[in-house]
Amino acid sequence: MDQDIRAKKEELLKFAAECEKGASALSDPSIHESDIAEALMELKEDDNEADFNRVINALPPSMLGLAVLELPDRIQDDLIRTLDERRWAAIVEELDTDDATDIIQRVEEIDEAKSYEILRLVGVDLKENIENLKRFDENSAGAIMQTELFSAKLSERISDSIKRLKRMVSDEELSNIHFVFVVDEQNKLKAMLSLEELIMLDLDKTYEESVTLLDEPIFVYSHDSIETVTQTVERYDLAAIAVVDNFRRLLGRITSDDIYDLIEEQATDQIYSLAQVGEDTETYDGVIKNGWARAKWLFLNLGTAALSATVIGLFSNSIEQIVALAVLMPIVASMGGVSGTQTLTVTVRKLALGEVKLTDARSVIGREVAIALFNGAIFAVCAGALAWAWFKTPLLGVAIALALLSNMLYAGFFGAGIPLILKRFGIDPAVASGVLLTTITDGAGFFTFLGLATLILL
Secondary structure, eight states, X not given: OOHHHHHXXXXXXXXXXXXXXXXXXXXXXXXXXXXXXXXXXXXXXTTOHHHHHHHHHHSOHXXXXXXXXXXXXXXHHHHHHHSOHHHHHHHHHTSOHXXXXXXXXXXXXXXXXXXXXXXXXXXXXXXXXXXXXXXXXXTBHHHHOBSOOOEEETTSBHHHHHHHHHHHHHTTSOOSOOEEEEEOTTOBEEEEEEHHHHHTSOTTSBHHHHGGGSOOOOXXXXXXXXXXXXXXXXXXXXXXXEEEOTTOBEEEEEEHHXXXXXXXXXXXXXXXXXXXXXXXXXXXXXXXXXXXXXXXXXXXXXXXXXXHHHHXXXXXXXXXXXXXXXXXXXXXXXXXXXXXHHHHHHHHHXXXXXXXXXXXHHHHHXXXXXXXXXXXXXXXXXXXXXXXXXXXXXXXXXXXXXXXXXXXXXXXXXXXXXXXXXXXTTOOHHXXXXXXXXXXXXXXXHHHXXXXXXXXXX
């Protein structure tokens, strides 16, 4: 175990032991919530349930809440079942509204009655905010925003707003402040100032007198997709972004920590999807459950493999007469598959990052076909020469060269085209593209090679 984590685990256990003895004036352990979460995971992995529970019971709600957010789902679920409603209510009270909503929704999935009881115990304002956030679609900006932010009216003097901000931070009403959101009397967003910009303004003036000097604010609508949020933040390099309704009224903000988590989650989803597994299935729930979750994709792959085998069966007589065809077939399929995967990965990534749109389909496919033609020509010559030298049959070299060139062109065309078509019909390109592409490159590759060899050599 890492020495630093061991030291933090020992500090937590010492803190828990002192709490059990009823020690007075104890200061909270000076450990970051991420390190607390890692230490708790170590205790779980050591099957040290007693020490795990001691630390959980000893930690103050403010620290435990932030640590819980860093724990894997399986440990969160265990805590949801074991901690009582009052403990959860105290934890939720200490969290930002977006994190509090996440926790409540997680509890609701496991024990709906417990989630209702927790909401009954928290403050009225927090309960209202949580219930409002729960109404948004889970894949929208509104669902991931937090309502805690610092806003100022156009008519407010800048110096007065700064005093108000200091008081709110001192009272721990706000944290992680990046911007001041300037709104009018109808709460419509008019400007967004960083703290650096704020201190450069004349403090004796109102925002209305200074707002003409400011750029148009950057924001997202509450119904915008999470993909739109991450693309906007990356494009403008923002530490936080405002969320507004259809009338441009300020609703909340999404901060950098949540944005980083979103970007990581999107990247993870794409990696799992390209491998035809889901993150929600890759849990610690057991070999059989996880195995069945993957099996549905393996069954689909089995079906596509059967199609390729059927294509090969059509040319069984040719293969019996020219055994070299069986030796060379994997080369055609492998080169087409790898080339297609390269194209597919690049296209899916560009779609995810918003670098290409459906209107760019012609140029995207044209570029990938051109790359496939370039590489196909090179490796067609190499494979043809290899087959010629190996089996002393020039026409066999011609057949595999033409087949390899054709299959790499298929790979380029369909590797770019399939994700674009799936995106057009609202299907996640990362999930289904791989199976379809493999079917095409294998089936078409075998058919082209065996068909050409039959025509040329027999």
